[in-house]
Amino acid sequence: MPVYIGKRLLVAIPTLLIISIFVFSLQKLLPGDPILAMAGEERDPAVLELLREKYRLNDPIPVQYVTWIGGVLTGDLGISLRTNQPVTELIAQKLPVTIQLAIMSMIFAFVIGVPMGILAAVKKNTVLDYVASLVALSGLSVPNFWLGIMLILLVSVNLGWLPASGFESIFVDPVRSLQTMIMPSFVLGTALAATLMRHTRSAMLGVLSADYIRTARAKGLSPRDVILSHSFRNALLPVITLTALLFGELLAGAVLTEQIFTIPGFGKLIVDAVFNRDYAVVQGVVMCTAVGFILMNLIADILYVLLNPRLRASL
Amino acid sequence: MSRFLRLTTALAFTALTALPAAAVELKIGLQDDADVLDPAQSRTFVGRIVYTAMCDKLVDVSPDLKIVPQLATEWAWSEGGKVLTMKLRDGVKFHDETLMDAAAVVATIERNLTLPESRRKSELSSVEKVEATGPLEVKFTLKKPDVTLLAQLSDRAGMIVSPKAAKELGANFGSKPVCAGPFKFVERVQQDRIVLQKFADYWNKDNVFIDKVTYLPIPDSTVRLANLQSGDLDFIERLAPTDAAAVKSDSKLTYADVVNIGYMALYANIGNGPRADNPFGKDKRLRQAFSLAIDRDALNQIVYEGTAVGGNQPFPPNSPWFNKALPVPARDVDKAKALVKAAGFDRVPVEMQIPNNPVAQQMMQVVQSMVAEAGFDVQLKSTEFATLLDEQTRGNYQLSRSDWSGRVDPDGNIHQFITCKGGINDTKYCNPKVDELLNEARASTDDAVRKEKYDAASVILNDDMPIIYLGHQSWIWAMKKSVTGFTASPDGMIRLVGLKKG
Numbered sequence: 001m002p003v004y005i006g007k008r009l010l011v012a013i014p015t016l017l018i019i020s021i022f023v024f025s026l027q028k029l030l031p032g033d034p035i036l037a038m039a040g041e042e043r044d045p046a047v048l049e050l051l052r053e054k055y056r057l058n059d060p061i062p063v064q065y066v067t068w069i070g071g072v073l074t075g076d077l078g079i080s081l082r083t084n085q086p087v088t089e090l091i092a093q094k095l096p097v098t099i100q101l102a103i104m105s106m107i108f109a110f111v112i113g114v115p116m117g118i119l120a121a122v123k124k125n126t127v128l129d130y131v132a133s134l135v136a137l138s139g140l141s142v143p144n145f146w147l148g149i150m151l152i153l154l155v156s157v158n159l160g161w162l163p164a165s166g167f168e169s170i171f172v173d174p175v176r177s178l179q180t181m182i183m184p185s186f187v188l189g190t191a192l193a194a195t196l197m198r199h200t201r202s203a204m205l206g207v208l209s210a211d212y213i214r215t216a217r218a219k220g221l222s223p224r225d226v227i228l229s230h231s232f233r234n235a236l237l238p239v240i241t242l243t244a245l246l247f248g249e250l251l252a253g254a255v256l257t258e259q260i261f262t263i264p265g266f267g268k269l270i271v272d273a274v275f276n277r278d279y280a281v282v283q284g285v286v287m288c289t290a291v292g293f294i295l296m297n298l299i300a301d302i303l304y305v306l307l308n309p310r311l312r313a314s315l
Numbered sequence: 316m317s318r319f320l321r322l323t324t325a326l327a328f329t330a331l332t333a334l335p336a337a338a339v340e341l342k343i344g345l346q347d348d349a350d351v352l353d354p355a356q357s358r359t360f361v362g363r364i365v366y367t368a369m370c371d372k373l374v375d376v377s378p379d380l381k382i383v384p385q386l387a388t389e390w391a392w393s394e395g396g397k398v399l400t401m402k403l404r405d406g407v408k409f410h411d412e413t414l415m416d417a418a419a420v421v422a423t424i425e426r427n428l429t430l431p432e433s434r435r436k437s438e439l440s441s442v443e444k445v446e447a448t449g450p451l452e453v454k455f456t457l458k459k460p461d462v463t464l465l466a467q468l469s470d471r472a473g474m475i476v477s478p479k480a481a482k483e484l485g486a487n488f489g490s491k492p493v494c495a496g497p498f499k500f501v502e503r504v505q506q507d508r509i510v511l512q513k514f515a516d517y518w519n520k521d522n523v524f525i526d527k528v529t530y531l532p533i534p535d536s537t538v539r540l541a542n543l544q545s546g547d548l549d550f551i552e553r554l555a556p557t558d559a560a561a562v563k564s565d566s567k568l569t570y571a572d573v574v575n576i577g578y579m580a581l582y583a584n585i586g587n588g589p590r591a592d593n594p595f596g597k598d599k600r601l602r603q604a605f606s607l608a609i610d611r612d613a614l615n616q617i618v619y620e621g622t623a624v625g626g627n628q629p630f631p632p633n634s635p636w637f638n639k640a641l642p643v644p645a646r647d648v649d650k651a652k653a654l655v656k657a658a659g660f661d662r663v664p665v666e667m668q669i670p671n672n673p674v675a676q677q678m679m680q681v682v683q684s685m686v687a688e689a690g691f692d693v694q695l696k697s698t699e700f701a702t703l704l705d706e707q708t709r710g711n712y713q714l715s716r717s718d719w720s721g722r723v724d725p726d727g728n729i730h731q732f733i734t735c736k737g738g739i740n741d742t743k744y745c746n747p748k749v750d751e752l753l754n755e756a757r758a759s760t761d762d763a764v765r766k767e768k769y770d771a772a773s774v775i776l777n778d779d780m781p782i783i784y785l786g787h788q789s790w791i792w793a794m795k796k797s798v799t800g801f802t803a804s805p806d807g808m809i810r811l812v813g814l815k816k817g
Contacts, residue, residue, distance in 0.1 A: 032701035036708060039358065043708070043739050044437040051432075083505060084351055084489070093505060149537055156545040164542040165533060167507055262533045264506040272506075277701055 001305075005298065012294045016287065020069065023286045027279055028061050034081050034277035055081060068283065077287075078280030082272070087284035090269065095288065098265040100170060101188070101258075102250035104181050106243065108189025109196050112139075114239070116193070117200025121208060122227060132197060139194035148187050148260040155183060165262040184261040188254050192246050199242050203235035210234075237304060244300030248293035338526040339816050341798070343809065344539045344551040348506045348532035353489035354474035355426055355433045360720055360807065363471065364552065365530055367808045368511055370474040370494035373401060373420070374465060376723050378804045380576070380634075382465050386415065386475055386495065396460030396760045403451040407518045409477035410499035417447035422478040424455075432486050437738060438467040460758035462765070466724030497523045497812055506532060524800075524815045540793065543568065549798055549816060552809065554791040556620040562793045572791040573803040574624055574631050577721030578728065579678075581605075581667070581783040586743035587710030594658070595665050595713060602780040604654035605665075608689035609682055610646040611786055618678045622789045628773050629719075629728040631787040636725040636766065638773040651689035664692045668706060668715040671697045679716060682785075707741045717741070723806060725769055726757050733776065744781035 035051050036043065052058050056067060071078055077087035113136075120132040156164035163180050170177040207213065208231055216226050255267035266285055273281035305311045349362035354370055357363075375385040387401040407415040424445045427435035441461035448454045455464065467473065480493035492500050497519065498511035509530040513523055531548065533539040536555040542548040544565070554562060554570075562570045583602055584591040595601050611625025625643045630636040632643060655663060669679045676697060683693040698706065707715045722728055730753050731737040735745035749772050756768035776782070790807040800814045 030702075032699075032705045034701075036704050037701035039434075044434065045738065047434060047436060054431075082350060084356075084486075085505065090505065149541070152538060152541045152545075156547070157541050160545060164545040164547050165538055166531065166542075166547065260535055260538055262507075262531065262535075262538065264504065268506055275699065275701060 001302075005302070008298050008301070012291075015294065016290055019290045020072075020283065020287060021065070023283060024065050024068070024279075025061070027277070027282055028064075030277065032277050034279060037276050038081055038278075051081075055079075068280070072287070077284040080273075080281045081278045082276050082281075087280050090281060091284055091288050094264060094266050094269050096169070097167060097263060098251060098267075100177075101181060101185055101254065101263060101265055102247055104185035105188035105192060105250055105254075106247055108186050109192035109246070110243070112189065113193035113196030114200050117197040117239075118204055118227065118232060120197065120201045121204030124205065132201075136194040136197040139190040142190075143256075144187050144191065144254070145256045145260055147190070148184070148257060151183050151187065152260070165260070167261075167263045180261070180263075184254075184257050184263055187261075188250065188257050192250075195246065196239065196242065200235065200239050203238045204231055207231045207235045233307070237308060240303050240307070241300050244296040248289075248296040251292040251296070252289045339524065340527040340529065341525045341550060341811070341814070341816055342529045342531060342548045344533045344542055344548045345530050346532070346534060346536070346539070346553045349509065349530075351489035352492045352500070352503065352509070353486075354471040354476060354492075354494075355430050355435055356486070356489065357471060358434055361530075361532070364807075364809050365509055365511075366471065366474060366494075366496070368498040368528055368811045369492065369496045369500060370476070371407075371496045372470065373468045373473040373475065376466075376469045376804070376806055378573075378802050380723055380805060382469055382723075385469075386420075387468075390465070392462070392760045396462055396758060397457050399455040399457070399464060400448070401453050401455075403453065404518060405451060407495055408516045409480070409495045410493045410514055411477050411480055412516065413477050413479050415475055415495045416450055417453045419478050420453045420475055421445050421447050422481065423475045424472075426476070426481055427472055430486065435472040438470075438472045439464075460760070462760050463724040463726040463757055466722065466727065469723055498525075498528055501527075508532075519812060522812050524813075525811055528811065543793055543795070546795075550792065550794040550801075550809070552790070552792055552807070554793045556618075556622045556789075556791065558793075559620055559622055559791060567796055569794050569796055569798065569801075570791070571794070571801060571803045572622060572789045573805050574633055574787050575721055575790050575807055576631070576634070576723065576728070576787075576805045577719045578626060578629055578631070578787055579623075579718045579785045580716075581785065582707065582712075582715045582717050582742050583781055583783065584710060584713055584715075584742060585781045586745065587741060590710055590713060591743070593713055594660065594663060598658045599779050600654045600658040601660070601663055602783060603778075604651040604658075604689055605686055605691060606780060606783045607644060607647045607651040607654070608686040608691065609783075609785065610685055611643060613646075613685075614678060614681055615786060617681055618674060619788065622791060623786050624789075626784045626786045627777065628784055629732075629782075630725060634725075636769055638770045640770070641773060641777050646685070648688050651686075655690040660690065662690050662692050664694070666694045666696055666713045668696045668698050668703055668712045670703055670716060671699050675716060678785075710741070710743070715741070721806070725765070726753070729753060729769070729772070730757065732782065733772075742781040744779065746775065746779065749775055 035048050035057065039048060056064060068078060079086055080090060116132045116136065120129045123129050152164045155161050162182060166180050168176040168180055213226060213231055216230050252266065255271050258265045258267040270282060270285045345361045345364060347359065347361045349365050350359045351357050352362065352365065354366060371386050373385060373387040374382050377383045386404055386407060388404050390399060390401040392399055403417060403420065409415055424439065427433050428439055428442065441457045441459060441464060443456045443458045445453060445455050475495055477493040481488055484491065497514060497517045499514045501510040501512050503509045511528045513526045517523060533542060536553065536558065539551045540554060540558050543551050559570065562568050584596050615621060615623045615625055624631060626632060627641065627643045628637055667679060669675055679695055683695060686693060706712050707717060719728060731739050733740065733744060734750045734753055752768045752772040756765045759765050790803065792803065794801065798814065798816050802810065804810065
């Protein structure tokens with residue numbers, strides 16, 4: 001197992017390199033000058049030139065890339081052009097927020113999506129199945145920003161139950177932190193729940209028609225045991241892959257949801273950075289997200305092996 | 316039971332008397348997050364809102380845009396506008412308890428002029444030297460007469476910072492700014508909040524009724540309003556005009572607005588690179604026709620729900636600098652058509668670059684259909700902001716929508732855009748006569764003389780029309796009914812001295 005993990009991590013290095021080169025060149029292809037964008041209304045040519053020099057934007061692009069990658073190897077991701085903060089510091093500020101949002105959204109998605117998927121599969125082609133599909137489809141089709149604003153108006157403005165937006169660290173004020181995160185993670189969670197529900201349903205259907213399930217039933221096992229211990233555990237494999245991918249996506253930030261609920265996470269950071277041509281920040285966040293994505297995939301693979309004893313032999 | 320009652324009453328009484336008077340906290344929703352909190356380096360509008368509470372300036376601006384005392388109590392021009400002498404307020408302390416005096420003013424101005432990252436250099440470019448002529452008296456000597464300096468000193472260039480803190484932190488001053496305003500810096504979390512606390516030794520502390528201020532950046536205006544309605548915020552800036560009616564009819568909220576000092580305009584490429592070589596850039600009759608074909612009142616009603624005003628000059632019609640001899644023109648399609656014909660055209664193709672935000676897009680679509688009636692085939696090119704700015708600077712445009720947030724002194728709304736060597740003259744319009752008038756206006760300390768010069772320049776510009784002014788938006792604020800004492804100011808700032816809550 002450690003050899004396997006080691007191999008996988010080694011493969012990740014060229015992947016990250018390719019991603020970094022790709023993102024770096026794409027950014028440089030964008031029209032617009034970061035220094036000019038940053039200056040806004042105050043465009044004093046002398047100061048602009050000085051800043052271009054300071055941030056080495058006059059260097060040839062390959063030189064800029066090598067400088068950047070050199071910094072990365074020593075743990076320095078550069079400085080944000082917009083706020084003068086080190087990118088590592090910005091990431092350290094936003095990453096916990098994004099992770100908390102991602103985890104809470106996944107909990108909502110799991111709690112809603114998986115039971116609904118199981119129910120829909122077990123009660124296939126009944127009213128319950130149709131209702132579950134309908135709910136899932138609505139979850140997918142309702143735009144996040146609409147659901148978000150409606151929730152704010154209903155829950156915060158009319159009922160006054162939860163704060164309308166904002167964020168508090170879970171280590172500073174856990175209650176308030178959960179309160180502010182409930183609505184955004186519900187909004188994100190419902191969309192993901194739909195995908196999870198569809199996948200759980202089809203995976204369950206596949207397993208339920210397998211021979212060993214018929215055998216289990218014939219043995220006289222209770223339907224509950226058949227469904228939860230025998231079918232669901234096997235149906236879980238594709239669901240885990242999907243969960244890992246969805247979680248990886250969440251780590252990239254949820255732009256609209258963050259914007260509506262004013263959550264200072266990755267999504268808002270990267271969108272602002274792209275609009276301001278804040279290269280170092282874009283690059284830093286993308287790398288961080290890519291690492292997260294690769295890690296999530298690795299964890300999914302490890303879980304696969306743990307859940308499926310047959311795979312252990314192949315390692 | 317009675318013993319229990321007595322006990323609880325006693326406990327409750329102790330608890331109540333033991334607590335200090337409840338601290339008054341004000342939560343303000345801003346449209347964006349501020350940038351670096353260093354007056355020398357900062358550049359965002361919301362940053363200036365935060366400074367209004369944190370950093371006092373040498374002079375302030377009144378709601379009718381007059382320069383009024385703040386850290387300086389009086390001032391005088393001498394030597395034909397080349398020397399400005401200011402007397403400073405006595406007993407003013409910075410947030411680190413050091414004393415604000417002439418030496419601190421000199422140190423701050425010199426920092427603004429010499430710090431490599433300073434963005435105040437061009438604002439203070441007329442200053443040759445600044446010196447302390449007494450413990451509480453400073454003298455600015457200028458390279459040439461420049462009355463606009465006072466207006467610059469009413470903004471970030473005139474925010475006096477603690478020399479001790481500035482020396483310790485250098486370019487990193489923004490991480491813990493120390494000024495002499497009514498509130499001192501407590502903490503900041505990027506894109507989340509900026510917290511300030513009442514400064515107990517503020518020179519005007521008797522008029523400060525708020526104990527703690529929190530600024531929260533909430534970019535979406537609907538969400539900002541929802542936060543106000545739900546009670547999470549006390550005050551919001553830049554309410555969307557479409558929400559004005561909802562706030563006015565809400566018995567729990569107060570509405571405030573005022574026409575701002577900026578403008579909305581279209582820049583025609585007159586001489587910026589090869590793309591200026593087109594009929595619209597070369598023939599002023601076409602630009603005049605374009606302007607005449609626009610119904611500015613209708614724009615205001617359709618796009619801004621009646622909160623904006625139409626305009627044809629860099630100053631709004633309610634400004635003392637507005638040239639009344641050139642009223643905002645009513646729409647005249649026949650005259651516009653005649654001008655197009657006189658220029659030798661039937662239809663004129665025009666490519667207009669516009670920012671990709673919904674309000675600007677809606678507005679320019681309305682303009683597109685208005686001018687079509689006069690013979691202009693406008694093609695709208697929606698562009699993301701950083702690109703738009705780049706294209707406009709490099710001259711890769713024919714007609715570009717560009718707005719200006721406005722400056723207190725009239726010079727700031729016109730000189731740098733129109734003079735031949737103006738720092739942000741993107742149209743590259745150049746007329747020596749206009750340069751002469753605007754330079755003279757800058758040099759005179761007599762407002763009547765200045766007005767004459769601006770009037771004369773506006774007549775020429777209204778004819779050449781390198782910039783087609785469309786109108787002036789309003790600043791719109793909304794607050795809880797319990798918040799009182801707010802004065803709407805055309806500079807868009809939220810001044811907290813005198814403001815009460817509760």
